[in-house]
Amino acid sequence: MDNTPMTSDNMQMPMFQQGPGGMPVISAGMPALAPGGTTAIPPFPTPQAVQGMNAASGQFQNNFEMQPGAPVQQDINYTQGYLRTQIGKRMLVSFLIGTNTYQDRTGTLEKVGISYIILREPEGTQLLCDIYSIKFVRIFQ
Numbered sequence: 001m002d003n004t005p006m007t008s009d010n011m012q013m014p015m016f017q018q019g020p021g022g023m024p025v026i027s028a029g030m031p032a033l034a035p036g037g038t039t040a041i042p043p044f045p046t047p048q049a050v051q052g053m054n055a056a057s058g059q060f061q062n063n064f065e066m067q068p069g070a071p072v073q074q075d076i077n078y079t080q081g082y083l084r085t086q087i088g089k090r091m092l093v094s095f096l097i098g099t100n101t102y103q104d105r106t107g108t109l110e111k112v113g114i115s116y117i118i119l120r121e122p123e124g125t126q127l128l129c130d131i132y133s134i135k136f137v138r139i140f141q
Contacts, residue, residue: 073114079131083112086139093119093129094136105129 075081087109095103105127107119117134119127 080112080114083109083117090140092138093134095133096135
């Protein structure tokens, strides 16, 4: 094994260069250790400063806006997404309360949120139901 000390001439690592403001950086643009062993990292941009660049078109786009409708509500592979396709239908919904108590509610599905559904009961009242307690849904055609 070669016992020669590592120098900048025989090292396989990139050379350090002096960056803006005299800060040492690796030649590939990565931050290097500054004197005292701290990392010289440029300040992280704020969400307002970062708009994101679309590489294909060169146009700026805002990466912080939510697209309309969460995937959970739009994709029929999720309970909420599938139930949204059944709005207006009469159904019997079974809820698990606690560890071994089931309660059934019957009504017409009016609205589906991320964590709830609203059933219109036969008496005409609206019933807000926790979607995470639902175990079975019987949909009447």
